[in-house]
Amino acid sequence: MKKLTLIALPAAFALTACGGPAEEAGEQQDDIMEAEGDMIDEQADVAEAQADMVEEQADAATGSVEKAELEQKAEELEEKADALEDKADGM
Numbered sequence: 001m002k003k004l005t006l007i008a009l010p011a012a013f014a015l016t017a018c019g020g021p022a023e024e025a026g027e028q029q030d031d032i033m034e035a036e037g038d039m040i041d042e043q044a045d046v047a048e049a050q051a052d053m054v055e056e057q058a059d060a061a062t063g064s065v066e067k068a069e070l071e072q073k074a075e076e077l078e079e080k081a082d083a084l085e086d087k088a089d090g091m
Contacts, residue, residue: 033091034091036091037088037089037091038088040084040085040087040088040091041084041085041088043084044081044082044084044085044088045081047077047078047080047081047084048077048078048081050077051074051075051077051078051081052074054070054073054074054077055070055071055074057070058070058071058074
C-alpha cells in the first residue's frame with residue numbers, strides 16, 4: 001500500500017501541474033483582462049487628444065466666457081483621461 005501511495009502521489013502532482021481546463025480558463029481570463037486594459041488605455045489616449053484639441057480652441061477663442069468654458073471642458077477631459085488610465089493600470 002505504501003508503494004502504491006509513493007507511486008500515485010507524484011503522478012497526481014504531475015497531473016495537477018499540467019495545463020488543464022482550469023489553467024486554460026485562467027489564462028483566457030488574463031488575456032481578456034489585458035485586452036480590456038489596453039482598450040481603456042486607448043480610450044484615455046482619445047480623451048487626452050480631445051482635451052488637447054479643446055485647449056487649442058480655448059487659446060483661439062476671442063471671448064472670455066467662451067475661453068473659460070472651453071478651458072473647463074478641457075480640464076474635464078483631462079480628468080476623464082486620468083481616471084481611465086488609473087482604471088487601466090488597476091487591471
